[in-house]
Amino acid sequence: MENPSWQERLFGRELIKCVTVTKTNDFELVYTSQILKNVDYTGIYFSFANIKLQRDEYTKKLQDFYERINADNDAKRFELVQVVLWANNDVYSDFEQSHTDSLWNLPWFAMPFSEIELKTKLSRRYRIKSGVTTLVLLDKDGSTVSFSAQDRVLEDPLGAYFPWQPRPVDQVLKDIELQPCGMYLQEHVGDTKSRCVYGELPEGIKGFYFSANWCPPCRAFTPQLAEVYRLIRKREPGFEIIFVSSDRSAESYAVYLESMPWLSIPWQQISIRAELAQLYGIRGIPTLILLDRNGHLITMDARTELAEDPIAQNFPWKPRAVxxxxxxxxxxxxxxxxxxxxxxxxxxxxxxxxxxxxxxxxxxxxxxxxxxxxxxxxxxxxxxxxxxxxxxxxxxxxxxxxxxxxxxxxxxxxxxxxxxxxxxxxxxxxxxxxxxxxxxxxxxxxxxxxxxxxxxxxxxxxxxxxxx
Structure with a gap:
């Protein structure tokens, strides 16, 4: 027996053909491997049945986009698999009926109601937050193109830039002057550069710290991170952290900078901060990610790694066999x-x-x-x-x-x-x-x-x- 395809491992052996769904909960099942085999890009649409009783506006916009992007192609350029979840388990007494209602008269496919374990696994794999509608975009091999493509649908409804391949981090920050935080010069004695550009930073591991002054867990974590930052830099002077703010005002941002010994994306670079968050699929704060010397992701969960290894003995916390x-x-x-x-x-x-x-x-x-x-x-x-x-x-x-x-x-x-x-x-x-x-x-x-x-x-x- 052949090993299952990556599509079958993600979604199961069969999918619901949504256009066949009836109000009486009847529908046609089709084989996942046949539907997704020759598709260029697969979207996973995580929706929540009990957020709104009526078909929400985003689903309508996504349907328009889906039909438009596939209109002029003999081969399916973009296929969609909907994963219906529930934000609260006390809203519906009939979960299966609410699942059916969510899929009625849609042009794509969906995971069956019964695939509860696979849905839970997918939610963990792509770090889905309860109640937050999310579109994950995958390429032919199952690699993630975008963890948060839902925003791209709204920004590019005609699909002119589809599949919205993200720019690598060095391109995102190519022309951005990074701002020294309040304690940066104290920690970088002898650094007299008037400009600080990402591409000119010393070769070494880079951390991106997504945080905000209004977030209590962030304020609690920042001093811990600063101590470990100093500890690591004694061993690896090329290590640097770049703060990516989610603050709600320039004043709050400026106050927060005073407690940090690293660099920051300037407050006015709103689109750059948003692009970095989208590039790495940031779902919440505080989040600390680490990149290697080539810009490849080492870990999305350096915050937890630091908590479990407060003296950074295993830094940079690459995956381990045991x-x-x-x-x-x-x-x-x-x-x-x-x-x-x-x-x-x-x-x-x-x-x-x-x-x-x-x-x-x-x-x-x-x-x-x-x-x-x-x-x-x-x-x-x-x-x-x-x-x-x-x-x-x-x-x-x-x-x-x-x-x-x-x-x-x-x-x-x-x-x-x-x-x-x-x-x-x-x-x-x-x-x-x-x-x-x-x-x-x-x-x-x-x-x-x-x-x-x-x-x-x-x-x-x-x-x-x-x-x-």
Whole structure:
């Protein structure tokens, strides 16, 4: 059997043909692979059924755009898959009917109501905010062209510049003079340049800090970031951060700058700040992203990385084969299975965990052509969800305790477990087997083949509830 296409992995095997939807909830299903196989660009339209009862104005404008962009082409230039979500679960008593109402008489396709898990996974993958209508644009290979193309539809309703390929960051900032923040000269002793242009900055890793003075979490994070910034620059003088403001007034912006030791996009460059936010699909603040020396994205979540690594020991926080089980990686368990080694929290135990998990992780990723050294945008587009497996070390934390309680794991260490929440199953390495690099590799191989003694997670939870 052939591996599913990236379209099928994203949307499932079948899609609803919206023009066939009736008021009685009847509709025709079509194969995803056939509909999207020869399409140049695929849009994922995230809408919310219970935001407005009537067909909203944006959907009408998107329909006009869709019909116009495909009017003069024999081959489908642009196809759309609608993903209907709910901002609040207490508005509709009949969720399935509201789903149908959202699709009636539209010219494109939609994910079926029943694909709840896939929809949730898509929402996490593209960082969709509840209640915010979003259009994600993908190319032929499934790579992301835009995380927020909904604005482009309104700005370019005739599609003159479609598919709105984003300019790389060095082009966006090519002619922009960056503004030193209030503490910049104190941190850059000897810097006497009268002009500061992005292309002339020292070679090194760059951070873009999306933040605002009106945002309490931003104001709390900025001093922490400043301390880590100073720490990193002692080791890597070429490291620089550029502040991208979401402040609501020039006065608020000016006040906020005084607490920062880095550079800033000038307040008056409104379109540049907006373009940077669109380029990286910024959904909320504070957000800190890191780019490598070639302008490729290293991480979209440097804020969380910093919180978990406050002395920046692992800077620049590139993807790693083996990670500590934190809340961030626990969230990913809903999308991807994991091999988890539970140990005590001492540093020697963590080192032991890395020593036995790393050979298995390296072997697994090499076998499935998963390369953590590629730029993140390439990694996301080339990494098949079917083969992505996390390797985690569970230390003595609340996150580990919650997961152990959910699965019903004995409170012993070391304990090696395969947890596959997407398929509602888990398996434990047999007691008495020594945990070594070789035994972990064998355990992973058996997991792939389905040869482990799996238990049903749902059944285990029911058993736990019955025993309470």
């Amino acid at each position: 990670n500590i089980l934190t809340e961030r990686f626990a969230t990913k368990l809903h999308d991807y299975p994991a091999i988890i080694l539970f140990v005590e929290g001492e540093e020697t135990e963590v080192q032991f965990g890395e020593s036995v998990l790393t050979p298995a992780a390296d072997s697994y990723y090499k076998q499935h052509n998963i390369n953590f050294n590629t730029p993140q945008e390439e990694f996301v587009s080339t990494c098949s969800d079917d083969y992505y497996l996390q390797f985690l070390i569970g230390v003595d934390t609340e996150t580990s305790d919650i997961l152990r309680d959910l699965i019903g794991l004995d409170d012993v260490v070391p304990l090696l477990v395969a947890i596959d929440i997407p398929n509602h199953r888990f398996a434990i390495m047999e007691y008495g087997v020594e945990i070594t690099g070789d035994s972990v590799i064998s355990f992973v191989e058996r997991f792939e083949k389905g040869d482990l003694q799996f238990r049903n997670i749902r059944q285990r939870v029911l058993e736990s509830d019955n025993n309470v």
